[in-house]
Amino acid sequence: MTRLLIVGPQGSGKGTQGVRIAEAYGIPAISTGDMFRAAVKSGSELGTKVTEIIEAGNLVPDELTSAVVRDRLSQADAEGGFLLDGYPRNLGQVADLDAFLGGRGEKLDAVIELLVPRAESIERLTLRAKEQGRTDDTEQVIENRLAIYERETAPILDVYRAQGIALEVDGVGSLDEITARVIAALEGHGLTRSAAA
Numbered sequence: 033m034t035r036l037l038i039v040g041p042q043g044s045g046k047g048t049q050g051v052r053i054a055e056a057y058g059i060p061a062i063s064t065g066d067m068f069r070a071a072v073k074s075g076s077e078l079g080t081k082v083t084e085i086i087e088a089g090n091l092v093p094d095e096l097t098s099a100v101v102r103d104r105l106s107q108a109d110a111e112g113g114f115l116l117d118g119y120p121r122n123l124g125q126v127a128d129l130d131a132f133l134g135g136r137g138e139k140l141d142a143v144i145e146l147l148v149p150r151a152e153s154i155e156r157l158t159l160r161a162k163e164q165g166r167t168d169d170t171e172q173v174i175e176n177r178l179a180i181y182e183r184e185t186a187p188i189l190d191v192y193r194a195q196g197i198a199l200e201v202d203g204v205g206s207l208d209e210i211t212a213r214v215i216a217a218l219e220g221h222g223l224t225r226s227a228a229a
Contacts, residue, residue, distance in 0.1 A: 034059055034113040034223055035138060037120075039189065040146030041181045042174065043153035043160070044203045045210065049146065050117040052211045053218075056225050060109050064118035067100055068092060089173035091121070091180060098128040105132070122184040126191055142221050143192040144214055146203030153178060197221075 034057045040046040047063060054061035068086070071079040078096075085092050101119050104110065120126045133139050148156075154174055161169030192198040199217040203210055215225070 033138075033141075035133070035141050036113075036115040036144065036218075036223075037140055037142075037192075038115060038117050038144045038146065039185065040203055041148060041150070041153045042177045043156035044146040044148040045156070045207070046117055046146050046203075048207060049144075049203075049210055049214060050115050052207070053144070053214055054115040056211075056215060057113065057115070057218075057223075058225070059113040059115055061115045061117060062101070062104050062110065062119075064092075064097055064101065064121075067104065086168055089168070089176045094122070094124050094128070097121075098125060098132075101129070102132050120188060121181075123188060123191070126188050140192070140197060141223055142218055143189070143198045144217065145189055145198055145200050146210070147200055148203040150178060152204060 036053065036057070036059075038046045038050045038053065047065065050061045050063065068082045072083050072086070073079070078100075081096070082092055097119060101116070105114060116129075120129045130139070154171075157169055157174045158171065160166065161174075189198055199214075199221055201210070201213045201217050205213075219225075
C-alpha cells in the first residue's frame, strides 16, 4: 500500500514523473488535469463548466475537484495505493483529502516536491504550448497559474513537512535522472517498490 502525492509548479514535469513513479510502484497515477481534460472531451455538463474555467486561466473550484477525486479514489484499482497529481492544491483540499482518507483509516505515505526554478517552468510551458498547439497556455495564463501555485499550493507543503512526509527532489535534469532521484528519496523514506512492478 503506497499512497503518494506529487507536487510542483506547472512545467515541473510532475505529470510525466507521476506516471513513471506510479508504474514503478504498481499503483494508478491519478491526475486531476487528465480527469478534467477527459470531461472536457466528453462534452458533458461538467466538461462545459470545466472548459469555461480553464479557458479563463482559473482553477476548478474545490468542491467540484474534491468530489471528482473522492469518486476516483473509491474505484477498485486505487485500493492498493495511488499517486495523486494536481490534488490537493490548497489547504482546503488538504483538509478534504485528510478527512476522506482518515475515514478509511488511511493517510498519505509521502509527498514528492519537484523543485524547478520559475524561469525553467515558464520556458518548458511555452515550449509545450508551441509543440502541442495549446491555446490555453499563453504567457499571461502561464504567469497566472504559477502565481496561483506560489500563493495557494506551496503552503500545503508546510503541512506535509510538519508531518515529516515531504520529500524535496531536484526537478532539473533528464527524465531518467529525475525519476531515479524520486525513487531514491522514496526508498530513503522506507517505501520500497512492489515486486510485481
